[in-house]
Amino acid sequence: MSDDDHAKEVTLGRIETEVALLMRLGEATRRGTGTMEHRLLDRAAYVILRHLDVAGPQNVSALAARLNLDGSTVTRQVSALQRDGLIARTPDPADGRGTVISATPAGLQRMAAVQAARTRLYGEMLAGWSETDRDTLAELLHRLNEALDARNRRR
Amino acid sequence: MSDDDHAKEVTLGRIETEVALLMRLGEATRRGTGTMEHRLLDRAAYVILRHLDVAGPQNVSALAARLNLDGSTVTRQVSALQRDGLIARTPDPADGRGTVISATPAGLQRMAAVQAARTRLYGEMLAGWSETDRDTLAELLHRLNEALDARNRRR
DNA sequence: GAAATTACCTGTACGATACAGCTATCTGGG
DNA sequence: CCCAGATAGCTGTATCGTACAGGTAATTTC
Numbered sequence A, B: 001m002s003d004d005d006h007a008k009e010v011t012l013g014r015i016e017t018e019v020a021l022l023m024r025l026g027e028a029t030r031r032g033t034g035t036m037e038h039r040l041l042d043r044a045a046y047v048i049l050r051h052l053d054v055a056g057p058q059n060v061s062a063l064a065a066r067l068n069l070d071g072s073t074v075t076r077q078v079s080a081l082q083r084d085g086l087i088a089r090t091p092d093p094a095d096g097r098g099t100v101i102s103a104t105p106a107g108l109q110r111m112a113a114v115q116a117a118r119t120r121l122y123g124e125m126l127a128g129w130s131e132t133d134r135d136t137l138a139e140l141l142h143r144l145n146e147a148l149d150a151r152n153r154r155r
Numbered sequence C: 001g002a003a004a005t006t007a008c009c010t011g012t013a014c015g016a017t018a019c020a021g022c023t024a025t026c027t028g029g030g
Numbered sequence D: 001c002c003c004a005g006a007t008a009g010c011t012g013t014a015t016c017g018t019a020c021a022g023g024t025a026a027t028t029t030c
Helices: A003-032 A043-055 A060-067 A071-083 A105-125 A131-154 B003-032 B043-055 B060-067 B071-083 B105-125 B131-154
Strands: A087-091 A099-103 B087-091 B099-103
Touching: A003 B003, A003 B043, A003 B105, A003 B131, A043 A060, A043 A071, A043 A087, A043 A099, A043 A105, A043 B003, A060 A071, A060 A099, A071 A087, A099 A105, A105 B003, A105 B131, A131 B003, A131 B105, A131 B131, B043 B060, B043 B071, B043 B087, B043 B099, B043 B105, B060 B071, B060 B099, B071 B087, B099 B105
Parallel strands: none
Antiparallel strands: A087 A099, B087 B099
């Protein structure tokens, strides 16, 4: 193996390590913020509401596909959200089998509160960072996610 | 709010978004690689073996504290690993209550295989990236994790 | 040396998820 | 136009990772 290949290998190993660590820490953080604002919304509920916010009302299958989840999982999550009044189910006028899921104002408001709390948290954590570094992190994470997503969809 | 503050807010929001997305994609990837090498080791097993590898034999409490997990969780994970011959439990000579957990050669080898498979995966995904970008990503992720960890420990 | 603490284990519960199977509906080839 | 197959969503069931509460044994503290 050339020196270059070796360096590349090392870097990839570091990325692997850091991503694994981030997943663990992220989980722990989510759990740890138990009684706080975060707890208003469990994980899946948050991502569903978020997606409804940016992508608009849509049916269960579309949500499942977009979020890489099984349809049954989304069905249950959506049921819980409906019970709490955070989303509404309406029959799909164009397809009798379908149900269109839309976020309610209460749902969007709740989601925005959680989002704000999380953003604030990142603000505290990254207080010592330069704006450039924060920007670069956002950008590289975005590209990493694109790569991961592309790879997931390919199979 | 000044323009600068606003820009900062936007960046933090992006970071929040991307981290959330990464967690989802990471989960999906882990699940998706069902029949592959990854499956040889479920998530917690992998991190435990990894930690034993870098930090050496230690007792359950130390592992739990380091991995931000409840002691009972580690106990069970360790039991499963022991059943599979990947770790060994020995009584702590210095403390009759304690059990020292150490990775077996089989455990280390299995862990290394998973690690290699994951690293290879990152290599494929990030094939189009410059070495500089990969390096920067590793570095920024590392710093993000430090920040997250510091914040978790503070409370 | 008794009281408080600690280490680990076990029972139990919960949340998120997947897969298999069901029903209702839709769609395309004859 | 009709039926065979596909699709949308729901429900039953199983698994995994995790936490919390409670128990027992060993250790530390005063």
